[in-house]
Amino acid sequence: MRLAIIDYERCQPKKCSLECLKYCPGVRMGEKTIEINEDTGKPVISEVLCSGCGICVKRCPFKAISIIGLPEELDESKIVHSYGQNRFKLFGLVVPRDGVVGIIGQNAIGKSTILRILAGELIPNLGKHDEEPSYDKVIEKFKGTELQSYFEMLKERKVKAIHKVQYVDILPKVVKGKVRDILKRVDERGKFEEVVKKLELENILDRELDKLSGGELQRVAIAAAYLREGDIYFFDEPTSWLDIRQRFNMAKLVRELKKVVVVEHDLIVLDYLSDYVHIMYGVPGAYGIVSLPKSVRVGINEYLYGELKDENIRFRKEPIVFEKRAIIDYKNRPILLSYSDMKKSLGSFKLEVKGGTIYKGEVIGILGPNGIGKTTFIKLLAKVIEPDEGEVFSEDIKVSYKPQYITPDYDGTVEDLLSSITNIHSSYYKSEIINPLQLEKLLDREVKELSGGELQRVAIAACLSRDADIYLLDEPSAFLDVEQRLAVSKVIRRIADEKEAGIFVVDHDILFQDYISDRFIVFSGEPGIYGKGSEPLNKREGANRFLKEMQITFRRDPETGRPRANKEGSQKDREQKEKGEYYYE
The missing domain is CATH 3.30.70.20 (Alpha-Beta Plaits)
Structure with a gap:
């Protein structure tokens, strides 16, 4: 076919x-x-x-x-849904079951389409886009399988599905009111107080929904879904805008539900959260195929390898490898810059950061919960704001800054934007920036028309294209899938090594941070009230300090080397906490 x-x-x-x-x-x-x-x-x-x-x-x-x-085994009879002639086609579905079923795959591969189908929001047309879809046809299609009975219940409305959508920023457009009123209105399980405490919503209960940040909206959407009484729950990318503590709070909450299907790009959270996983592969925007269910560890590892052993299918040429890099003594390298202790007050929020020295070719990961001052620190380094006390560095240090929230306010194409910064037609730029970040097909697109993930990749490219001594990247993994995160991480490492630049990265994806960082700056305190940033710490000390505060322990997968979070209260979790080793190299 x-x-x-x-x-x-x-x-x-x-x-x-x-x-x-x-x-x-x-x-x-x-x-x-x-x-x-x-x-x-x-x-x-x-x-x-x-x-x-x-x-x-x-x-x-x-x-x-x-x-x-397409692979030989695929034909028109295996199409579950098509968005029209010459448009995306979905092959296969996920079978809901007790526990948490995770779905992992690239962006635009059909994951959200599967959630909409299983939630009863979209009747699959079985590839007959010119015919009226009906559950009778779908039931006949899946006759003799578990999906037959599931679609029969959907048809008869005997399944109550609760769907937490991917793009929570649209919620204020359709729902009005204060957070407290909204959550109490949907509370069918009598767990309002419990969910407010677990998701740390106390300080925003009396705020209007349209006044919330992205992370606050995400937690309210998760709470609203959890509070409703349903037979099955669907969570589409629930970690977006959440910090690491909030991600694990969400995961613990979701695991309390009996039957869940979740789409997630944070592999550590997906691993911690899921009982089974389905891998989706194909060509983004063209077609998507669903694998057989797999145990969570085997499934994630096979996704990283790019090979489904049971199905004898290789869907990616190169495996995703999170290499364990040798620890370099950066004190033997030339000093790039130093900054002093700094203090900054923004309204009632107070920030203190210890001074530090940065060496050439070094990537500094910045860890900490939301609202603790990480972005404020980045803005101080970028000289967007000035410290109340202390000094950043001299004027001759050139800085390039990618902010956390990107606004597509540039009039022109992606090519116009990047060409205004550097020569994008050189073989070096194509091999080091355009190809890894998959920008070739975006060059003639208007910047204002880009999606969240596309805009993120362009913003990263623009930041790293500038001639600078210091690069500041605030949450570069947001909206990116696993492959895109790996591509970005490799670009960041190459820029650091080849330009001998210093790079500061704020991000909540621990796997991403673990791969790119040489040292960590750890922020602690009370979100929204005060924050304290450490000096740059060696990787082990910084990760241990951060994870101890989060009360989360990590181990490494013996096959792939990727960090894995231990289940809370497990034997491994207890052993590491007793030793004070929250992070294993």
Whole structure:
């Protein structure tokens, strides 16, 4: 089976000469391989007639066409849902079961579509996008499987599904009122006080929903889902904007529910949270395939390896490897800069940070809960704000800064933006920035039209493209999938090594921080009231200090070397806490 996928957002027939139609060998021989839709004025490719020559792919000036050959075992009968001709197709589904079922995969691979289908919000059309979908057809499709009875209950409305959506920032547009009133209104389980305490919502109960930050909105959305009485719960990327403590608080809360399906990119949290995982693979934006269920450790490791052993399928050429780098004594390297003890007050919030020395080629990970002053510290280093006491560094130190919240206020394309910073057409830039961050297809896109993940990658590229001594990256992993996070981490390491720059990274993904960082600065205190930042600590000491405050212990997976969080109260957890070893190298 062959897929012809057209990105209709990129397709602009009024700005081209319809090269796809003009150069198609099938059209030239009189076949209707490509036709123009009368309503949209855009091309439609017949996947039956397409020979797969790829000429249209090469000729399209907007890179809007992809021709993809599928594995032999896939055919039209295995399509669960299609968004239309020449659009994304989903092969397979997840089977809900008792416990927590995790789904892991790249962005735009169909994970959210699966949640919508299982939540009863979308009736799968089985690839017949020109027919009215119905549960009768779906039930017949899955006859003899566990999904047959599940869809029968969905049809008869005998399943109450609770769905925590991915994009919580839309909630204030559809729900109005104070947090307390909203949560009490949906509390069907009588656990309002309990969930408020576990998710640390006490200080925002009397705030209006449209006045909350991203992390606060996320916790309110999780609380609202938990408080409702349901038969099955769906959580789509519940860790976005949450700090590490809040992520594990969420995980503990979700594990109290009987039947859960969760989509998550933070592998440590997914590992801690799930009982089983399904791997999704394919081509983002084109098609997605669902693997068989696997134990959580085996599933995550196979995802990292890019190989499904039971199915005998390799879906990625290179494995994702979190290499354990040798600990370098940076004191033998040239000093890049030093900064003194600093103090800063912002309203009622007070911040104190100990001074430190940074060496050339060093990546400093910054750890701590939300509202504790990490972003304020980054802004001090960026000289966006000035300290009340202390000094940052001299004026001749050049700084490049990527803020936490990115606003797409640039008028122009991605190519215009990056070209205004550096020469993006050099072979070095293409190999070190454009290719790893998958920016080639974004270059002709307007910055204001980018999605959250696309905008994040462009912002990271813009920051690292500048000529600077210090690079400051605030939450660069937000909105990125696992592959994209690894790509960003490798780019950060190369920039540090090749430019001998100093790089400060604020991020809540511990696996990401563990991979890129040479030392840690740890922030503690009381969120929203005061924060204290340590001097740069060696990796082991910094991680131990941070994890002890979080009361979380980590071990390393013997196969992949990735950090894994021990279940609270487990034998390994108790042993490490008794030794005071919260972080194992």
